[in-house]
Amino acid sequence: MAQPLDTSHFWMPFTANRQFKTKPRLLAAASGMHYTSDDGRKILDGTAGLWCVNAGHCHPKITAAIQQQAAEMDFAPTFQMGHPKVFEAATALASIAPEGLNRVFFCNDGSESVDTALKIALAYHRMRGDGLRTRLIGRERGYHGVGFGGIAVGGIAGNRKHFGPTLPGIDHLRHPLDISRNAFSRGLPEHGAEMADELEQRMLALHDPATIAAVIVEPVQGSTGVILPPKGYLQKLRAICDKYGILLIFDEVITGFGRLGSAFAADFFGVVPDMITCAKGLTNAAVPMGAVIVRQDIHDAFMDAAPENTIEFFHGYTYSGHPLAAAACVAAIDVYREEGLFDRAAAMAPYFEQAAHSLKGLPYVKDVRNLGLVCGIELEGVPGKPTARAFDVFQKCFWDKNVLIRTTGDIIALSPPLIIDRQQVDQLFGAIADVLKTQQAVPQTDTVAA
Ligand SMILES: Cc1ncc(COP(=O)(O)O)c(C=O)c1O
Secondary structure: OOOOOOOOOOOOOOOOOHHHHOOOOEEEEEEEEEEEEEOOOOOEEEHHHHHHOOEOOOHHHHHHHHHHHHHHHHOOOOOOOOOHHHHHHHHHHHHHHOOEEEEEEOOOOOOHHHHHHHHHHHHHHHHHOOOOOEEEEEEOOOOOOHHHHHHHOOHOOOOOHOOOOOOOOOOEOOOOOOOOHOOOOOOHHHHHHHHHHHHHHHHHHOOHHHHHHEEEOOOEEEOOOEEOOOOOOHHHHHHHHHHHHEEEEEEEOOOOOOOOOOOHHHHHOOOOOOOOEEEEHHHHHOOEEEEEEOOOOOOHHHHHHHHOOOOOOOOOOOOOOOOOHHHHHHHHHHHHHHHOOHHHHHOOOOOOHHHHHHHHHOOOEEEEEEOOEEEEEEEEEEEOEEOOOHHHHHHHHHHHHHOOOOOEEOOOEEEEOOOOHHHHHHHHHHHHHHHOOOOOOOOOOOOOOO
């Protein structure tokens, strides 16, 4: 008889460990739109793993590329050495990036890509003799990973409060979520573009624009519950940054690789930042990898300023451009292109939107917001038990409906693989609707702070 799984040693990330271990939710296999749970159930993946498996699970072409690379060369350093695949990967990524952003620094995940981009911003100004620019501006409810740079510019209390003062010289814009004016908007909300003006009117007025190095935002705030930029908001941020020589960084760890129906959110919004941070869909999540895509002249400033034969940027990771990740990256970008997955997401978006908004009017549904193949469903919380409502829906979807969703606070966030079809869209929202219809005022399942 198989031994029961020992769950005691793995300290799980962003998990209520004690709750989880009373009844583990285990995934054992995956293919296309589905996981298979350890008890043999086929689970529809409504979250592309963790916003990352955009081409669907275990894509044969990506799997083969990784297998082949692992057999051919397991590892090669990229400090003062190189290997062909990493250059191919950078070329492939530049080929789908917005025009002008064509220099690529590789790292291993989204958190590292954020910290790398912040360091590039600070060093860039210094290289050009503008070393007073040391301040960084993020946004409330922004998620930029868990490095010290990322939690400092990020705006999530839970990610910061246990870890001291983090970085100095940081400030935050307000987030633009305004349910009172924009509830149940389809696509971009109408109201709130003026919130971008506070960058100029409050932040720059307070700190002096000449001290600001960069502004970093997620074009669509994902992890704190799908917060969409009001129409015109990102354009305003771009204009203010341009006016004062401040770099604009888009954190596209979630929005990159087709989530909005275009390669990057920058394309979708027609707003080109100075740097894009990305990860997740970069390799279809099959091997960890992150990257910063940098405007060429920012890169060139480093090349021009540093003395000959010296290292221009003192930064890097042992696994920057790891061969397996590079192989997965090249294969994933090929798959996105060959299968037209970004266009496919754009074509499916109206159907997805319709299905999402069909939840309006169901018990406890306070707001539905959507763009491309991402959607947030905000629920009325249980008084005194924040997160309990959404977590109950999550548990019931997984155990009773064979559907994987993700929740944050009392918000359900959906981001299926881009290969989802109409029947699967119906299944996903149908499962959530069924569960909501049977919601009790106070759910009986275990609660958890997420
Ligand atoms: C916008 C954004 N930035 C950064 C990160 C951190 O990425 P990672 O978990 O790969 O470090 C995430 C993760 O979800 C994210 O959504």
